Amino acid sequence: MSDNQQFFRDTAERILADRLEQKHIVAAESRVLPGELFATLAENGIFLMLVPEEQGGIGASVAEALAILKPAGSAAAPGPLLETMLGNGLLAQAGVAPVEGTIALAFVGADELAGAVTLHDVGWGGLADHVLVVADDAGRARLTLSAGADWLATPGEGAAGEPSDRLSAPSLPGASAVLDAAGSYADALRRAALLRAGQQLGAIEWSFTRSIDYTGERSQFGKPIAKFQVIQQMLAELAGHVLAASTLLDAAAVGLSETLVAAAISRVGDAADSAIAICHQVHGAIGYSKEYALNYRTRRLMAWRADFGGVEYWRGALARGFITATREQFWPAVSDAGLQGAA
Amino acid sequence: MSAANLRLDLPDMPEAAAQLRLDVRAFIDEERKAGRLPPPERVGLGFSQEMTKRIAARGWIGLTWPKKYGGQERSALERYVVTEELLAAAVPVGAHWVADRQSGPVLLKFGTEEQRQEYLPRIVAGECGFCIGMSEPESGSDLASLKSRAQKVDGGWKINGRKIWTTNAHRVHYMIALVRTSVVEGARHAGISQLIIDLQAPGVTISPIISMAGEHDFNEVLLEDVFVPDKALIGQEGNGWNQVSAELAYERSGPERWLSSFRLIAELIDVLGPDARPSSQEELGRLLSHLLALRQLSMSVASMIQQGQTPNLEAAIVKDLGTKFEQEAVRVVRNIVSAENLTAHGRADRLKALLIHAQQYSPAFTIRGGTNEILRGIIAKGIGLR
Ligand SMILES: Cc1cc2nc3c(=O)[nH]c(=O)nc-3n(C[C@H](O)[C@H](O)[C@H](O)COP(=O)(O)OP(=O)(O)OC[C@H]3O[C@@H](n4cnc5c(N)ncnc54)[C@H](O)[C@@H]3O)c2cc1C
Numbered sequence: 048m049s050d051n052q053q054f055f056r057d058t059a060e061r062i063l064a065d066r067l068e069q070k071h072i073v074a075a076e077s078r079v080l081p082g083e084l085f086a087t088l089a090e091n092g093i094f095l096m097l098v099p100e101e102q103g104g105i106g107a108s109v110a111e112a113l114a115i116l117k118p119a120g121s122a123a124a125p126g127p128l129l130e131t132m133l134g135n136g137l138l139a140q141a142g143v144a145p146v147e148g149t150i151a152l153a154f155v156g157a158d159e160l161a162g163a164v165t166l167h168d169v170g171w172g173g174l175a176d177h178v179l180v181v182a183d184d185a186g187r188a189r190l191t192l193s194a195g196a197d198w199l200a201t202p203g204e205g206a207a208g209e210p211s212d213r214l215s216a217p218s219l220p221g222a223s224a225v226l227d228a229a230g231s232y233a234d235a236l237r238r239a240a241l242l243r244a245g246q247q248l249g250a251i252e253w254s255f256t257r258s259i260d261y262t263g264e265r266s267q268f269g270k271p272i273a274k275f276q277v278i279q280q281m282l283a284e285l286a287g288h289v290l291a292a293s294t295l296l297d298a299a300a301v302g303l304s305e306t307l308v309a310a311a312i313s314r315v316g317d318a319a320d321s322a323i324a325i326c327h328q329v330h331g332a333i334g335y336s337k338e339y340a341l342n343y344r345t346r347r348l349m350a351w352r353a354d355f356g357g358v359e360y361w362r363g364a365l366a367r368g369f370i371t372a373t374r375e376q377f378w379p380a381v382s383d384a385g386l387q388g389a390a
Numbered sequence: 391m392s393a394a395n396l397r398l399d400l401p402d403m404p405e406a407a408a409q410l411r412l413d414v415r416a417f418i419d420e421e422r423k424a425g426r427l428p429p430p431e432r433v434g435l436g437f438s439q440e441m442t443k444r445i446a447a448r449g450w451i452g453l454t455w456p457k458k459y460g461g462q463e464r465s466a467l468e469r470y471v472v473t474e475e476l477l478a479a480a481v482p483v484g485a486h487w488v489a490d491r492q493s494g495p496v497l498l499k500f501g502t503e504e505q506r507q508e509y510l511p512r513i514v515a516g517e518c519g520f521c522i523g524m525s526e527p528e529s530g531s532d533l534a535s536l537k538s539r540a541q542k543v544d545g546g547w548k549i550n551g552r553k554i555w556t557t558n559a560h561r562v563h564y565m566i567a568l569v570r571t572s573v574v575e576g577a578r579h580a581g582i583s584q585l586i587i588d589l590q591a592p593g594v595t596i597s598p599i600i601s602m603a604g605e606h607d608f609n610e611v612l613l614e615d616v617f618v619p620d621k622a623l624i625g626q627e628g629n630g631w632n633q634v635s636a637e638l639a640y641e642r643s644g645p646e647r648w649l650s651s652f653r654l655i656a657e658l659i660d661v662l663g664p665d666a667r668p669s670s671q672e673e674l675g676r677l678l679s680h681l682l683a684l685r686q687l688s689m690s691v692a693s694m695i696q697q698g699q700t701p702n703l704e705a706a707i708v709k710d711l712g713t714k715f716e717q718e719a720v721r722v723v724r725n726i727v728s729a730e731n732l733t734a735h736g737r738a739d740r741l742k743a744l745l746i747h748a749q750q751y752s753p754a755f756t757i758r759g760g761t762n763e764i765l766r767g768i769i770a771k772g773i774g775l776r
Binding site: 386 | 401655668765
C-alpha cells in the first residue's frame with residue numbers, strides 16, 4: 048500500500064471510529080442519514096477525492112478512493128458515500144463545480160429519459176440533496192444534475208434496509224452535460240462498480256476477522272469451536288477468497304483495465320457469497336439475530352452485489368472480451384490483461 | 391489474525407522478463423510450425439525427453455541457478471514467466487519438471503558441492519530427471535509415519551521399503567527418497583533423511599500403476615536392500631523433514647497449480663463465439679475472473695520468494711484455490727459444452743476428447759502434492775485457528 052493510500056485509510060478509519068455508532072447504522076434503516084459522519088467526511092474533503100486539484104478537489108486516484116471505501120464497508124457505513132464521492136468526480140469531468148451535500152446516482156439508458164421519467168432502485172434517492180442521472184448516450188455519459196426536491200420519491204429499501212427509492216418526474220429535471228470521451232458511460236459505470244466492490248471487500252474482511260475471533264470466544268463440547276477441524280476448514284476456504292479478491296481488486300485499481308475491473312467485481316462477488324455463507328454458519332444462531340453486528344455487513348453484501356450493473360453483468364462483459372479469441376490467442380489475452388508484474 | 395494481514399503486495403517484474411516472455415513465445419511458435427506441438431487432447435504434463443533437450447538448449451532449465459552449475463542466475467520471477475508460458479502452451483515439460491522445480495533447488499540448498507557438480511549441470515542440459523519418493527502405501531497425508539528404512543552400512547546405506555504414486559519413476563533417472571534413518575522416541579519428525587537413489591540400482595523394482603484416466607504416469611517403487619553410497623545423503627542425517635518442508639513451498643504456488651485445465655478453457659474459447667447464450671457467458675466470465683486472480687496471486691508469491699521471504703500461508707492458499715479452480719473449470723466447460731451443444735454430431739472433436747480426459751483426470755488435482763484438506767489445515771494455522 049502506498050503512503051497516500053495508508054493516509055487515506057487511516058483518515059477514514061479515524062472518522063468512522065469517531066462518528067459512526069451502531070445506532071446510526073440501525074437508524075439508516077428508518078431512513079435517517081448518519082449526519083455527523085457525512086458532515087465530518089465533507090469537512091475532510093472526502094467527497095472531493097475524485098475531483099482534480101485544479102478544480103479544487105483532492106485529485107485522488109481510484110486506488111486511493113478505495114482506501115476510503117474499504118474501511119467504510121468494513122464499518123457498514125450507511126449513506127450515499129460512494130455516490131457523492133464519484134458524483135462530484137463525474138461533475139468535475141464535465142467541468143461542473145462540486146456540489147454541497149449528498150448525491151444519489153442513477154445509471155440509465157438515454158431512451159429511458161424521454162417524456163415522464165421514472166428511476167428505479169436509487170440508493171438514498173428520496174433523501175439525497177442532489178440526483179445525478181448518468182445516461183448512456185451512444186456510449187457517452189450524459190450527466191443531468193437535479194435537486195432531490197425536483198423528484199417525487201416512493202420509498203423502498205434494499206437487503207441492507209437502506210433506502211432504495213423510486214424517483215419520478217413529469218420530465219427530466221435539471222441541467223445536462225455530455226462527457227465527450229468515447230466510452231465515458233462505461234468508464235463511469237466501471238468506476239462505480241469497482242468502488243462498490245471495495246466496500247464489499249471491507250465488509251467481507253470485517254466478517255472474516257470477526258468470525259475468526261468469534262470461533263475463539265465460543266465454546267461447545269468443552270472447547271472453543273475454532274478447535275473443530277470443520278470450522279477451521281471453512282475459514283481456511285474463506286481466507287482464500289479474501290486473499291484472491293483483495294489482490295485482484297488492488298491490481299484492477301492500478302490500471303483500471305476493462306478486463307481486470309470486470310474480473311475483480313466478479314471475484315469479489317464470489318468472495319461475498321462465500322463470506323455470507325461461512326460467516327453465518329460458524330456463528331450459529333447469534334449471527335442470525337438482528338442485534339449482532341454481522342448481519343449489517345452480510346446484508347450489505349447481499350444488496351451491493353446487484354449495484355452498478357450487478358455481478359452477472361460484469362461476468363458477461365469479461366467473457367465477451369475473450370470469447371472471439373482462438374485457442375492460440377487466449378493465453379496472450381490473459382497475459383496482457385493488465386495484471387501487475389505481468390511483463 | 392485480522393484480514394488486513396492477509397494481503398499480498400503487487401510485484402514488479404524485472405525488465406528482462408518481458409523479452410524472455412517473447413523469446414519463449416517465439417520458441418513455441420517455432421515448435422508449432424515444425425509440427426512438434428499439436429493442440430493437446432489431454433490435460434496434465436506431457437513427457438518428452440526431446441522437448442526437454444530443446445528447452446535446455448535455450449537455457450531455460452535451472453534458469454535461476456548459479457552459473458558454475460550451468461544456470462543463468464536469473465530471478466524467480468523470470469523462471470515464473472518461462473514456466474507459465476510453457477504450461478499455457480501445453481509444452482510437454484514432464485521430463486525436467488520435478489528436477490527444475492524442486493530437486494535442483496533442494497540440492498542447491500542442502501546438497502554437498504559434489505552432489506551439485508554431479509547432478510545440476512546434467513539437469514540443466516536436459517539429460518537427467520528426478521522423481522519424488524515420499525508417499526508410501528501406509529503414509530500419505532501422514533507422511534511422517536513413513537516406514538521405508540535406510541540402515542547404515544560400510545560406505546553407505548542399505549534401503550528397504552516401498553514408495554508409491556511415484557510419478558515418472560519409470561522414465562527418469564533418480565529418485566529423492568524420504569526414508570527413516572533412525573528412530574527418535576517421541577519425535578516422529580526426527581530421524582528422517584533424504585537419499586538420492588539411482589533408479590537403475592540393483593534392488594529397485596518399478597511397477598506401473600494405471601490411473602483412472604488410463605495412463606501410466608505413476609508407479610510403485612519397491613526397494614529391496616538397495617545400496618546407496620554415503621555421498622547420496624542430502625543435507626544432514628535426520629533433518630529430512632525440515633528439508634522436505636522447504637521443498638513443498640516451491641511446489642505449491644507455481645502456475646502448474648492453476649494451469650492444468652487451461653488448455654481445456656482455451657479449446658472451449660476457440661469453439662465458442664459471441665452468440666453463446668448469456669448464462670454461458672456469465673459462467674465463463676466467472677471462471678476467467680478466478681483465472682486472473684490466481685495468476686496475480688501466483689506472481690505475487692513468486693515475487694515474495696524472490697525477495698527471500700517464505701510465504702507458506704500464501705502458497706498454501708494459492709494451491710488450495712488453484713486446484714479447486716482447475717476442477718471447477720472442468721465442470722464449467724462441461725456445462726457450457728452441454729448447454730451450447732458444442733460437441734454433438736462430430737463438431738469440435740478435440741474439445742470433446744479433451745473434456746473427457748479432463749473429467750477423468752480432475753479428481754487428482756486436489757490430491758497430488760498434498761490434499762486440499764491438509765492445505766486448509768496449514769491455512770487454518772496461518773490465520774491463527776490452530
Ligand atoms: C496424480 C498423482 C501423482 C502423485 N505423484 C506423487 C509422487 O510423484 N511422489 C509422491 O511421493 N507422491 C505422489 N502422489 C501421492 C500424493 O502425495 C498423496 O496422494 C497425497 O499426499 C495424499 O495421500 P493419500 O493418497 O494416501 O491419501 P490419505 O492421506 O489417505 O487421505 C485420504 C483422505 O483423507 C483426508 N485426510 C487425511 N488426513 C487428514 C487429516 N489430518 N485431516 C483431514 N483430512 C485428512 C485427505 O484429505 C483425503 O481426503 C501423487 C498422487 C497423485 C494423485
